[in-house]
């Protein structure tokens with residue numbers, strides 16, 4: 585599996601979003617990671633459908649939306665015409681996850697579930713793994729960019745990779761939070777094949793995002 589890097593727009597300069605997107609358009613094979621926060625599931629508020637609607641035409645990359653919201657069910661329909669490639673919801677936020685996955689499958693090419701650092705893999709029953717395209721393991725407590733990576737997540741990636749092999753499945757393992765060139769190698773070795781990186785990419789000297797992405801690769 586090749587490794588996808590997904591810069592998180594949360595760390596971009598919102599005053600020049602169009603220019604930031606053009607900079608990322610210079611780099612190939614990325615996903616654009618979009619953190620939708622509602623101020624309830626996490627103590628922060630970001631952007632919603634009106635902003636995302638503008639991205640469809642401005643970014644050449646696949647749009648990867650990560651919903652850190654209390655009721656992602658309410659977003660399944662209202663975001664469906666925004667050209668999202670992937671819709672990831674938090675396992676902890678939903679009571680009827682199986683139904684939610686089925687609902688999303690009808691509307692989005694790719695469906696992901698996300699687990700907070702404190703949520704064990706055992707919280708997800710085995711029959712679910714074959715129904716998702718992506719599993720996002722949070723490596724910080726969600727809500728903010730620029731937080732410190734939690735090293736214990738590497739073992740969780742290994743455990744999830746074992747589950748993937750055991751059931752002969754092809755879902756992507758995405759890691760989100762505090763990813764840098766220093767931990768990316770460990771994560772990829774552990775089995776991750778999709779790495780979200782916000783502050784590390786966007787704090788590149790001279791806004792040379794390509795160089796930071798190359799370093800992760």
Ligand code: DX5
Nearest residue numbers: 592726727730761762782783
């Ligand atoms: C955190 C978000 C992340 C965040 C990552 O709640 O889900 O996507 O933007 O930012 P960094 O890479 O700075 O930790």
Ligand code: ZN
Nearest residue numbers: 619650760780
């Ligand atoms: Zn995210």
